Amino acid sequence: MPALALGGFGIGLTEFVIAGLLPQVGRSLHVSTAAAGWLISGYALTVAVGAIAVTAATAGLPQKPVLVGLVALFVAGNLLSALAPDYGVMMLGRVVAALCHGSFFGIGSLVARRLVPPERASRAVATMFAGLTVANVLGVPFGALVGERWGWRATFWAITAIGAVALVAIAVLVPAWAGAKGGGADLRTQLRSFRSTQVWLTLTATALGYGGMFGAFSYLAYTFTRVAGFSTTDVAWLLMVYGTGLVVGNIAGGRGADRDRDLTLIVSLAGLMTTLTVFGLLASSRPASVILVFLLGVFGFATVPGMITRVTDAAGGVPLAASANVSASNVGNAVGAWAGGLVISAGWGYAAPLYVGAGIVGVGLGVMGVAVWVGGVVGGGSGVGVDGASDRASGEATGDGEIVETKGP
Incomplete structure (x- = not known):
């Protein structure tokens, strides 16, 4: 499990660290601020599609x-970024690194679930995602500190090294039995899982919550x-207060989802x-802002472990559904940021995105309520997954989409 968390930490750094380096990167590669910003947007879009x-x-x-x-791909992408002689190669490095992001968390969450007893499934997912939440706390200041002292390329060299260590750790520490089988007989079998209404309702709730x-x-x-x-x-x-909230929410959400x-x-x-x-109401208050940005992180990330386990159970345990959940969150991010920008451009003020966000999440809450009602599931901790799938963390999908138990040696 620590090996998967380390991989998540490195991938999270790659996603977040660029925000603190944009001015340096833009000047070094002789591009505008808007062009440099595409190093963030291009990464997010690649994650959404690549997952x-x-x-x-x-x-x-x-x-x-x-x-x-996937981790080798991550290492290669960051190595390209560290060596990039121009903007085109830098963007290529970002795209290559992003290709591994969604699949790593999607497939990794299934492997993590097999390493623990069934009743700890969501906590296992939360442990893997702990690396991502810590990276959110440390990513921007880490990049800014290393970049200021040794240059922005040094930051990507450091992330490349972290990726190399994670690669070795996963190769050595993750048991072969935990990742010995694929998520389904073939692609057609995995695609059949998307016939489930519960899969689509959960993906929609994920996109709206993140958005x-x-x-x-x-x-x-x-x-x-x-x-x-x-x-x-x-x-x-x-922002570090917000990131700390993400860490707390991830832990609490994993424990709560298992119950x-x-x-x-x-x-x-x-x-x-x-x-x-x-x-939105108290945005002008400094003390309230500190408390509320922490709670924003807590409640925002408390949904992650449960959403991942819910959608994979609804899909019969196939990794494509878990990766689709990562894609849904990135689509939600893009749409949410677009909507927030619209209300600012309309002159509604810089607190307006908070109200827009509340409205989007409110719709997501309604979708989740419908999902629970349609599935006839009062509580997710009952041990029975949605759509009749067994909620066994150690399950593996067969060619017919049925979950059968996979045990260790």
Whole structure:
């Protein structure tokens, strides 16, 4: 499990670290701020597409070698970024690194579940995602610190080294039996899992939950400085408060989902909607902003472990569904940021994205309520997955989409 978390940490650094390096990268590669910003957007779009495409391309292959290959791809992408002589090669490095992102977390979450007893399934997923949440806390300041002292290329060399260590750790520490089989007999079998209404409802709730949170998060720097009156130098530590909330929410969400998954998801989405609404009302208060940005992280990431286990159980355990969940979150991020930008452009102020985010999450909460009602599941911790699939963390999909138990040696 620590090996998977380390891989998640490196991948998370790659995603977040660029934000603190954009000015340096832009000057070094002689591109505009807008062009440099595409190093972030291009990564996110590649994650959204690559999560499904790469997982589909590796359907049926043993999952441990696939994970090792994905981390090797991550290493290659960051090595390209570290060596990039121009903007084109830099963008290529970002795209190559992003290709591994969604599939790593999708396939890795299934491997992680096999390493623990069934009743700890969501906590296993949370442990793997812990690396990503810690990277969110440390990513921007880490990149800024290393970049300022040794140059932005040194940051990507450091991430390349972390990726190499993670590659070795996964190859050595992840048991062969945990990733010995593919997620289904073939791609057609995996695609059949998307006939499930529960899969689509859960993916929709994921996109809306993430969209609401990140739609507001994308403009928090402006909310802090233009509404609350913080200085620009305060933004870094305020974002670390948010990142700390992500870590707490990830842990709490994993534990809660193992007890009662659907209740945890509904409470988390309701808490996120309430936090965004109150944040909008109290955005001009500095003390309230500090508390609320922490709660934004807590409730926002508390949904992640439960959403992953819910969608994979609904799909009969196939990795394509888990990767699709990562794609859905990235699509939600893009749509949420777009919606937040619209209300700012319309002159509604820098607190407006918080209200927009609350509305988007509110729709997601409604979708999750429908999913629970349609599935006839009062609580996700009952041990019975949606659509009749067994909620066994150690399950593996057969060619017919049925989950059968896979045990260790």
